[in-house]
Amino acid sequence: MEYSEKVMEHFVHPHNVGKIDDADGVGEVGNAKCGDIMKMYLKIKDGIITDVKFNTYGCASAIATSSMATDLIMGQPVSEALKLTNKAVVEALDGLPAVKIHCSVLAEQAIKAAVRDYYDRNGIVYDEAQFHFNEAHEHGVEE
Amino acid sequence: MKVYADNAATTKISQTALDAMMPCFKEFYGNPSSLHSVGQDAFHAVRDARVQIANILNCSPDEIYFTSGGSESDNWAIKSTAELMAKKGKKHIISTKFEHHAVLHTLKYLERRGFEVTLLDVYENGIIRLDDLKNAIREDTALVTVMFANNEIGSVQPIREIGAICRERGVLFHTDAVQAVGHLPIDVEKDNIDMLSMSGHKFHGPKGVGALYCKKSIRLPNLIEGGAQERNRRAGTENVPAIVGMAAALKEANDNLEVNMKKLSEIRDHVIEGLLKIPYSRVNGDREQRLPGNVSMCFEGVEGESLLLYLDIVGIQASSGSACTSGSLDPSHVLLAIGLPHEVAHGSLRLSFCEENTIEEADYIIEQVPPIIERLRNMSPLWERLQKERGNA
Numbered sequence: 001m002e003y004s005e006k007v008m009e010h011f012v013h014p015h016n017v018g019k020i021d022d023a024d025g026v027g028e029v030g031n032a033k034c035g036d037i038m039k040m041y042l043k044i045k046d047g048i049i050t051d052v053k054f055n056t057y058g059c060a061s062a063i064a065t066s067s068m069a070t071d072l073i074m075g076q077p078v079s080e081a082l083k084l085t086n087k088a089v090v091e092a093l094d095g096l097p098a099v100k101i102h103c104s105v106l107a108e109q110a111i112k113a114a115v116r117d118y119y120d121r122n123g124i125v126y127d128e129a130q131f132h133f134n135e136a137h138e139h140g141v142e143e
Numbered sequence: 144m145k146v147y148a149d150n151a152a153t154t155k156i157s158q159t160a161l162d163a164m165m166p167c168f169k170e171f172y173g174n175p176s177s178l179h180s181v182g183q184d185a186f187h188a189v190r191d192a193r194v195q196i197a198n199i200l201n202c203s204p205d206e207i208y209f210t211s212g213g214s215e216s217d218n219w220a221i222k223s224t225a226e227l228m229a230k231k232g233k234k235h236i237i238s239t240k241f242e243h244h245a246v247l248h249t250l251k252y253l254e255r256r257g258f259e260v261t262l263l264d265v266y267e268n269g270i271i272r273l274d275d276l277k278n279a280i281r282e283d284t285a286l287v288t289v290m291f292a293n294n295e296i297g298s299v300q301p302i303r304e305i306g307a308i309c310r311e312r313g314v315l316f317h318t319d320a321v322q323a324v325g326h327l328p329i330d331v332e333k334d335n336i337d338m339l340s341m342s343g344h345k346f347h348g349p350k351g352v353g354a355l356y357c358k359k360s361i362r363l364p365n366l367i368e369g370g371a372q373e374r375n376r377r378a379g380t381e382n383v384p385a386i387v388g389m390a391a392a393l394k395e396a397n398d399n400l401e402v403n404m405k406k407l408s409e410i411r412d413h414v415i416e417g418l419l420k421i422p423y424s425r426v427n428g429d430r431e432q433r434l435p436g437n438v439s440m441c442f443e444g445v446e447g448e449s450l451l452l453y454l455d456i457v458g459i460q461a462s463s464g465s466a467c468t469s470g471s472l473d474p475s476h477v478l479l480a481i482g483l484p485h486e487v488a489h490g491s492l493r494l495s496f497c498e499e500n501t502i503e504e505a506d507y508i509i510e511q512v513p514p515i516i517e518r519l520r521n522m523s524p525l526w527e528r529l530q531k532e533r534g535n536a
Contacts, residue, residue: 011449012456017522032486032525035446035474039524057523059448 003060004094010064015071018053025121027113030106036062038110040070044118047077054110061100068092069107078118081111082130145458146504150345150436151294151322151495152462156388157347163391164349167384175381176370185383192390199397200339201330202356208363208373209386212353213321214245215366216340219355219377220317221249221288223364224338225258228285228315237279237287237314239263239271240480241295246288246319247476263289268429269298269481276308286315291323291339295464295477295493296428297437299327306335315361321345321353325396326404326434331356343389346396347497352385403498407435410496410505414438417509421516423529427481427491436496441483444526445490445519447474453515454492459508464491486525 003011020041030037036058043051052074054066069089073081086104090096096104112131119126147155167188173181175189190204197204210216225236238250240262250260261279263271271289280287287309292299302318309316317338323329324339325346331339338361342353357363369378396403415426415438423443442450447463454461464475473479474488494508520526 011452014522028524032489035485035489037524055522055524055527057444057519057525058446060452062446063449063522 001097001099003064003097006068006092006094007061007064007096010067010093011060014063014067016053016067016074017055019055020051020053023053023114025114025116025118027110027115027117029109029113030058032057035059036103036106038062038066038106040066040110040114042114042118044078047079049073049076049078049081058103058106059100061096061103062106064093065089065096065103065107066110069104069111073111078115082115084108084111144504144507146500146507147460148494148496148500148504148508149460149462150497151297151434151493153344153350154347154497155499156344156349157392157395159395160348160388160392164384164388167387171383175383176372185381188387189381189383192386195390195394196354199329199393200324200356201332203359205374206356206359208355208357208377209381210353210355210366210377211351211382212344213243213319213340213342216342216353216355217243217245217288217317217319218249219363219366220338220340220357221246221286222253223366224286224315224317224361225253226364227362229258231285233283233285235259235261235281235284237261237263237276237284239265239289241265241269241293241477242288242290243294243319243321246290250288258285265298265480267482268432269293269296269427269477270300270429270432271305273301273304273308276305277312280308280312280314284312284314286317288317288319291318291320291329292327292434292437293428293477294322295475295491296439296481297322297434297495298428299323299432299434301432302336303334306337309337310335322434325393325400326436328400331358337361343385343392346392348389348392349385352382352389354389399498404435406498407496407500410500410502411436411438413502413505414494414496414508415440417505418512421513424516425487427478427483434495436500438492438494438496440492441478441487442490442492442516443487444523444529445516446523447489447491449519450490450492450515453518454511457511457515459511462493462495464488464493 023041024044025042028039039055041053052070056066086108089104116131171184173185175186193204193207306316315337319340321342324341337358339356344350365376367378427439451463464478478488
């Protein structure tokens with residue numbers, strides 16, 4: 001197993017680490033039993049993500065995918081963030097080992113969970129299907 | 144500072160072993176089966192290596208079979224014994240929950256072929272209870288296989304007592320001693336061992352070579368059909384340089400055994416004391432019955448792979464039993480076997496030392512680990528939750 005330079009860069013110097021106390025949406029996915037938990041905090045203004053922070057418990061690829069995913073949605077409209085796929089995160093990191101793909105799935109799900117929380121808090125109506133994912137996340141999920 | 148602390152994974156070859164190997168490449172390069180002088184030189188080199196290893200283990204040279212390493216030795220010993228004993232209607236094998244996969248997967252293989260396997264509990268300290276063993280032995284028990292010392296948590300089994308029970312009950316006893324040979328005193332005679340697996344690269348010998356000790360009275364079935372090497376049991380031209388290197392490394396390790404054990408225990412205990420100051424940390428495995436060079440600890444709220452990769456960046460090479468390092472869903476079966484919950488087992492760190500490590504290096508580890516744990520905990524939602532649950536946040 002080998003990590004790309006991009007993964008190592010984001011693992012060693014992760015971007016957007018931390019919490020947002022007055023976040024507009026917070027999403028947490030994963031579980032301790034499986035060894036990875038991701039928590040995303042979003043600050044949203046006029047439908048635009050103005051700030052994003054994450055806290056992650058997990059391996060190097062879990063930290064790197066969190067970092068990359070937050071970079072990819074920073075400053076984006078919420079609607080765009082919802083379109084972010086785990087595949088896009090993997091590509092932006094120049095690939096992940098097959099056994100680590102589930103980390104990228106977790107990153108995608110964490111963002112979606114945070115957006116849903118934002119929608120719920122603000123009474124925004126949304127299509128459930130948009131958030132259709134298995135919260136108990138599967139390991140070994142392929143792209 | 145550079146600190147290699149992953150000697151349980153593999154060791155650097157010693158200068159002594161390397162020096163012993165070089166002439167096998169350039170001077171005694173003949174085939175040990177050839178009758179001319181170049182071949183005979185190689186033959187003598189292999190013979191001498193066998194004698195050297197036999198002397199150290201206290202057995203006859205005829206009882207040493209060279210193999211490609213620990214996994215091959217384990218497979219050979221267990222499958223062969225199973226095959227032999229099945230003919231006598233004995234199809235029950237006893238082992239432990241935390242054996243190396245070379246043993247556990249071999250047992251799985253045998254289970255699929257109709258054998259019944261009992262895995263003994265290793266309790267919180269990673270040591271079996273002799274009464275459990277006594278109770279598990281049945282009329283149809285073919286073999287007991289218990290590892291000498293655990294590769295992850297370093298706990299050492301009461302091998303001599305286990306062997307005595309097996310002798311008394313007429314059951315064959317194999318031990319995977321890959322982590323113990325060259326690190327602990329071993330005497331197959333006194334320790335009542337019928338079969339023992341060892342691997343060269345765990346004590347500063349070369350990789351890809353090992354040996355199986357098998358008591359003469361056991362008719363070991365052939366592993367590889369072909370030429371007459373290894374008394375017709377394992378055909379194929381001998382890996383002369385590796386065999387010679389392994390013997391030289393073992394001799395050196397054995398000559399310095401007491402000194403090394405003392406030095407390594409000091410480094411080990413120093414590191415354990417230092418790292419236990421980290422809140423919510425724990426030592427895995429028995430503190431007394433333990434490999435001299437093994438430190439195995441868990442730190443709550445952090446994940447092992449991240450910890451070991453951050454350690455690598457500051458020059459410390461270690462290992463972890465987290466799921467992420469095993470490439471599977473679950474953390475190490477060893478840590479689960481001693482009763483750790485998954486989330487604690489994910490935060491494991493193993494440091495394994497050799498005699499080249501120093502107290503200064505131990506201090507460096509004690510200095511480098513805590514800030515990394517703190518950094519990982521600061522970004523860990525699991526740690527945040529644990530702190531809240533404990534009323535610390």
